[in-house]
Amino acid sequence: MKEQLQQTQNQAESAIKDAHSMQELQEIRVKYLGKKGELTAALRGMKDLSNEERPKIGKIVNEVRANIENALETAMTEVKQKEKNIRLSNETIDVTMPGKEVEIGHKHPLTGVLDEIKNIFIGMGFKIAEGPEVETVYNNFDALNAPKNHPARGMSDTFYINDEILLRTQTSPVQIRTMKKAKPPIKVISPGRCFRYDTPDATHSPMFHQIEGLVIDKNITMSDLKGTLNLFAKQLFGENTKTKFRPHHFPFTEPSAEIDVTCFKCQGEGCRVCKGSGWIEILGAGMVHPNVLRECGIDPEEYSGFAFGMGLDRITMLKYGVEDIRLFFENDMRFIEQF
């Protein structure tokens, strides 16, 4: 019995020595000291001993139990300390490591220039109006006084959804929507996407952006149009910018003009940006045609107004010297991040 107990203790101690985790140690405790453990079994066997032997063996059992418990206690403390050290070393923060860079986004160049243009017109008292990109043929052409044989109406220029619906080729249909909805005075700009059946190249994209302007009130004249666009040009391109109004034709304005600004790069001297002319064309404009006013239920005898439209992509290209419109829509971050 005595030897057997000694052997149990030796076994337990060597198992404890080999154990590396709390779990293993717990298992050892159950195996030797638990209710169904080896020492409990030994205690139970004591009833078969003689009265003389019982206290001696009892004493040994208690000693063995105490020894195993001590060994377990020591081992557990050690393992706990080791596990803690491992945890701590895993959690160590090297404060000398370089920080992770947080990338901050910024506006797409088209959005940036659009915001500048919006702010200029909002400063002049304009409101923002919006219209859908999928439009009726009526709003895009008929109500804008475009004759049935107008070349822009052809299948080769316009994306038709069906006979009555198309992708708008200009932001001008928002003029119609605005005039049909609100009574004058009207003073709005309307930025948005437009679509034309163009093969993409450096200056053409089947999807592009325009900003429309519309002012309707009593006694609006060509001089209001000139004053507004002159101020706009100075604010966007610089105080010394001059404008030139060239006669032109649009079905929905009469008279109509194309507007050039003095080149902001060379101030009119002639350079690569303005192709040597000193002028850059940026806008179409004119006085709203009486037919268009009438179509929208506004009496041309009482009210008059002007409208203008500009290409956001072209203005942004000029402003930043971007030579290919397609760069705006490829979303290559190496390009976008330069602005």
Ligand code: PHE
């Ligand atoms: N919608 C015309 C175009 O796309 C521009 C324009 C707008 C002209 C308003 C006059 C008045 O070319």
